[in-house]
Amino acid sequence: MSDLANSSLGELAAALKARKVSAVELATLFLDRIEKHNPALNAYIALDRERTLAQAKAADASGKVGAQDTPLAGIPLAHKDIFCTKGWRTSCGSRMLENFISPYDAHVVEQLNAAGMVTLGKLNMDEFAMGSSNETSYFGPVKNPWDTTRVPGGSSGGSAAAVAARLAPVATGTDTGGSIRQPAALCGLTGLKPTYGVVSRYGMIAFASSLDQAGPMAKSAEDCALLLNAMAGFDARDSTSLERPAENYARDLERPLAGLRIGLPKEFFGAGMDDDVRAAVDAALAEYRKLGASTVEVSLPNSGLSVPAYYVIAPAEASSNLSRFDGVRYGYRAPDYGDLNDMYSKSRAQGFGAEVKRRILIGTYVLSHGYYDAYYLKAQKIRRLIAADFQRAFESCDVIMGPTSPSVAFAFGAKSADPVQMYLSDIYTISTNLAGLPGMSLPCGFGANAMPVGLQIIGSWFGEAKMLQAAHQYQKVTDWHARMPEAMK
Amino acid sequence: MSLTPEDVSRIALLSRIELSPAERETTREQLNGILGFIEQLQAVDTAGIEPMAHAVDVVQRLRPDVVTETDRRAEFQAVAPETEAGLYLVPKVIE
Numbered sequence: 001m002s003d004l005a006n007s008s009l010g011e012l013a014a015a016l017k018a019r020k021v022s023a024v025e026l027a028t029l030f031l032d033r034i035e036k037h038n039p040a041l042n043a044y045i046a047l048d049r050e051r052t053l054a055q056a057k058a059a060d061a062s063g064k065v066g067a068q069d070t071p072l073a074g075i076p077l078a079h080k081d082i083f084c085t086k087g088w089r090t091s092c093g094s095r096m097l098e099n100f101i102s103p104y105d106a107h108v109v110e111q112l113n114a115a116g117m118v119t120l121g122k123l124n125m126d127e128f129a130m131g132s133s134n135e136t137s138y139f140g141p142v143k144n145p146w147d148t149t150r151v152p153g154g155s156s157g158g159s160a161a162a163v164a165a166r167l168a169p170v171a172t173g174t175d176t177g178g179s180i181r182q183p184a185a186l187c188g189l190t191g192l193k194p195t196y197g198v199v200s201r202y203g204m205i206a207f208a209s210s211l212d213q214a215g216p217m218a219k220s221a222e223d224c225a226l227l228l229n230a231m232a233g234f235d236a237r238d239s240t241s242l243e244r245p246a247e248n249y250a251r252d253l254e255r256p257l258a259g260l261r262i263g264l265p266k267e268f269f270g271a272g273m274d275d276d277v278r279a280a281v282d283a284a285l286a287e288y289r290k291l292g293a294s295t296v297e298v299s300l301p302n303s304g305l306s307v308p309a310y311y312v313i314a315p316a317e318a319s320s321n322l323s324r325f326d327g328v329r330y331g332y333r334a335p336d337y338g339d340l341n342d343m344y345s346k347s348r349a350q351g352f353g354a355e356v357k358r359r360i361l362i363g364t365y366v367l368s369h370g371y372y373d374a375y376y377l378k379a380q381k382i383r384r385l386i387a388a389d390f391q392r393a394f395e396s397c398d399v400i401m402g403p404t405s406p407s408v409a410f411a412f413g414a415k416s417a418d419p420v421q422m423y424l425s426d427i428y429t430i431s432t433n434l435a436g437l438p439g440m441s442l443p444c445g446f447g448a449n450a451m452p453v454g455l456q457i458i459g460s461w462f463g464e465a466k467m468l469q470a471a472h473q474y475q476k477v478t479d480w481h482a483r484m485p486e487a488m489k
Numbered sequence: 490m491s492l493t494p495e496d497v498s499r500i501a502l503l504s505r506i507e508l509s510p511a512e513r514e515t516t517r518e519q520l521n522g523i524l525g526f527i528e529q530l531q532a533v534d535t536a537g538i539e540p541m542a543h544a545v546d547v548v549q550r551l552r553p554d555v556v557t558e559t560d561r562r563a564e565f566q567a568v569a570p571e572t573e574a575g576l577y578l579v580p581k582v583i584e
Contacts, residue, residue: 100568101568103561103564103565103567103568104561195545196544196545197544197545197547210542210543210544211544236550236552239549239550240543240545240547242545242547243550302533305529305530305533307526308526308527308528308529308530309527309530311523311526311527312527312530319504323505326505327570328569328570328577328579329565329568329569329577330565330568330569330570331570332570333570333571337580338580339580339581339582340579340580340582341505342507342580343579343580344505345501345502345505345506345507346507348504348505348506348507349506349507349508352506357504357506357516358516358519358520358523360504360506361497361500361501361504361506361516361520362520362523362524364500364503364504365492365496365500365520365524368500368503374531375527375530377540378530378531378533378535379527379530380540380541380542381535381538381539381540381541382530382533382535382538383540383541384538384539384540384541385533385535385538387541387544418522419519419522419523420522420523420526423526433544434544435544436543436544436545461545
């Protein structure tokens with residue numbers, strides 16, 4: 001394997017600037033690796049060599065490479081297939097959009113294109129981002145590069161597998177209940193979900209609009225910071241996009257951690273976490289104390305309610321968002337039908353997979369006449385209790401840490417028969433989305449069967465730079481993030 | 490509480506998702522499993538708590554009332570299952 005395939009964004013930028021490599025050569029290197037390794041992983045579900053190389057050629061000719069305001073120019077990346085990408089098939093992992101060629105770019109894609117980055121392809125995902133194992137994709141599951149009999153996590157499983165296997169330097173992901181952090185943990189990556197509203201949702205196919213947020217998935221915290229710099233920003237086309245001064249998320253990376261107060265929610269360290277995960281997380285916390293941080297116990301008394309509250313709120317919003325898929329304006333239409341209602345019902349029955357249908361049905365039920373107050377309104381009140389818990393906790397700490405996922409990557413089929421068991425994979429990540437807080441996962445060791453373990457860092461609102469600082473300082477004294485699966489070398 | 494087969498048919502109708510009789514029974518079991526799981530919310534005292542609809546407390550932004558969109562009908566209709574003369578075609582709705 002060429003060293004370039006395992007390089008950081010900074011190293012790639014330097015190589016490009018020094019003309020040691022061109023954008024076309026870099027894109028070719030990754031496309032060749034994809035050709036070799038993707039059949040075993042199923043991470044990419046759309047590739048278009050010509051289009052990629054044309055974009056790389058344009059980057060080489062643009063004058064952006066090496067320029068101060070476009071530090072990522074010429075570097076390739078890949079997008080989760082939830083982002084509308086002009087001219088590319090954008091399927092969201094669904095039969096519903098199997099033939100959908102997007103007529104426009106998502107804001108995130110526009111920004112990264114403008115930054116001079118080169119799109120390698122589109123990445124597999126759980127259908128409409130609903131899943132924690134990538135087993136709900138219409139295009140088949142993604143395999144974990146550390147052990148192809150195990151799941152990569154989800155829903156951004158394609159993004160996680162691609163970066164873990166070094167089939168892309170970085171990738172975009174989205175996180176509604178843990179969909180960046182959990183696959184990052186299960187594949188040994190660093191991934192960050194920003195504060196709600198930091199990254200525009202325009203052109204990002206909607207699942208649960210009050211929770212969805214896009215973020216970077218990378219090998220290191222430093223790369224996450226650099227990619228987030230290019231992804232974030234105000235966009236008037238997303239009514240929840242926040243108008244804030246631009247931030248350099250890498251600004252605090254090199255600041256030492258002395259004095260950092262780490263909150264450890266006692267609810268995150270109780271029963272339910274596997275012993276191997278606990279051992280790795282405890283060891284990471286010991287490392288943080290060595291770096292000068294202190295730990296303090298905090299309490300999130302309502303965090304146990306986050307999964308049930310989420311499974312009211314997210315399906316409710318999904319049932320409303322996914323009503324747009326009606327077989328009229330875009331997407332799948334059933335071949336045979338009677339009247340208009342029959343056309344809707346058959347198109348949706350055939351176009352959506354089982355998990356998506358389940359969530360639409362649950363959402364429709366909790367919003368239906370007579371049940372709205374008992375379920376939806378109740379869940380929204382509990383959501384406020386969960387957010388208030390965090391607010392109180394952050395009075396005595398700067399960041400919160402704990403496990404990202406209760407277990408390492410599990411085998412295919414292990415949880416797919418029981419939806420509730422699958423939902424509990426996100427037990428430590430969901431409360432962050434409900435509160436709108438930023439969260440990230442970084443590798444902190446290996447557990448059973450030599451599978452990676454993720455440490456979760458939760459920041460206060462707009463605390464991304466502080467989280468990235470904490471992650472980067474840890475990565476300077478450890479090398480978990482630098483490990484890669486042997487079979488992908 | 491648990492859903493009856495009639496409840497499932499009603500929800501499927503509201504959702505515009507056709508379910509075969511066999512699917513209806515599995516769906517009923519799975520939905521009841523999920524509803525049983527979310528039932529624990531009912532035990533929480535939420536008296537006086539404002540519902541939280543959104544993660545960040547901001548007010549809706551307004552913009553000047555001017556046209557900002559260009560006409561991209563042809564592009565957008567190119568991905569539609571069936572169009573004619575700039576219109577989306579669906580089965581006859583009014584006899």
